[in-house]
Amino acid sequence: MVAEHAVGGPVRAAFAAVARSTAGEQGARVGLAARCLVYVVLGYLVARIAGGALGPAKNDQPASGPGVAQAVAQQTGGHIVVFVLGVGLVLFGLFSVLDAVLHHDHEDTALSRWTNRVVSLWTAVLYAALGAYCVVTAFAGGTQSASKENRTQTQWSAHVLRWPGGQVWLFLAGATPIVIAGFLVSRAVRQQFREQLDEHRMSPRAKRITFVLGTIGYLGRAGLFALVGGVVVAAAIEDDPQHGKGVDGGARLLAGNPWGSAGLWLLALTLACYGVYLGLESRYRRI
Template sequence: MTLSQILRRGRTARSTARSAEKETLTAAGRAGFIARGVVYVLIGMLSIRIAVGSGGQADRQGALHEIAVQPFGKTMLWALVVGFAAMALWRGSRAVLTRGRQHKAGSRVVDGGRAIFYAAVCWGTAKYAAGDGQSNGNAQSQDWTASALKLPYGQELVGAGGCILIGIGTVLAVKAAMRRFLRDLDTGAMSRRTKQVVTALGVGGGVARGMVFAAAGIFILVAAIRFDPQEAKGMDATLRSFTQTPAGPWLLVAVAIGLILFGVFSFASARWRRL
């Protein structure tokens, strides 16, 4: 075998490996978006139940409970674990492997943070599927806030955390309203009607999601200002707080519909996202 043949085979092997790696990460990203969509659709449905007085817990724990009580619920829970692990893998790979002007250092930091977030979600879902970790999300938020307030400069740290969450929610809502998400989608593969529907899902869903994040951040900021961890709220209590506005339960219904739209948009992202 000549040297040129050896080099050619080496290049072919590397190309095959890169192709296999890309396909694996693409599949991981799509699985992650599906898992995210399932949870948001369920949270939205649970929020509507609360708005009409039917009870329930409108957060990730409540969504997991709804899945667990279904036929083959355990199997579906473990499928979500795989999906969230896949999302963490995909986000982590974007943070570490992606280079170039289209993916600057700031974007890699954001992807790294999202990878850590989805790894935590994966761990929490796995604990739930294994029969552990079924504590109330609102109580967890208050416990974390109480622990943080005891730290040196804890009041400032909690306040900063609340401001960051408010900022994240605001950015999510503004980007959704500006339709920035379309940059990440293969809109050329969509029909005109499909693009209109996906755009509506992304705008409505993204704005509602941003509102929830920002509202949760406001409660954390209030907890810091008042030095009272009981003021902090998880997603369930944050959503319930919308019923205490002048719009009453109708605002919660609107936000709930938005969260369902975001869940469906996640399914669309699994199909058309450029991964």
């Protein structure tokens, strides 16, 4: 433990100085707010699939991070917005690194502390990559159709299935998001996201709205991970890579039946709620 703090001390001090600075806090809040738009637009794309507005046309935006960037970029003035979004997501990636270094010391066990730090670092990589994609999209105007993204996901699943014991590996890859979904459900039910908020700055009304939206939103995120994991597990069990198509492919498979369509509408609503919650979190989160 002493060695850990000896090595981490200068790094922690540098990150703490950034977090305490006005520019550092404002940058972190911009990054936190950028996720708001991502989830609101993602909810919109899922709703369009549920309503049948997105068919097999090659120019349809996939319900995914890249699809969000494309959907925003195609609006009037969208390339400017998607560039700002990209910068914001990169800032959130940097904030996630700050979170990994400065926070989680209060966790009960070393395993919990390091698990949360690894999650924060993985989040930093994902959002920084999506932010970079947004910036490239803003300048290059590149697009990726839903059909192309689904083919890529199918090819990935088929590649894994060709490995020795490929079905087992693909099953484990699908089980991981399902486990994460269970963790998010627990976090929603316990309202553990409240630990990140500075409740002293919130009015009673703001607390009620934020807590309700946060609970619904985390359940929506759980549904998103369960959808991804479910289609990958199905691909592994049936030895059929056509099922391993990520969020967009899974949503389109569900849209083909009435119960699936109703579930997608619910998922779209909860994702939009999570987006609104993130907007509130960007204001009230402890930096």
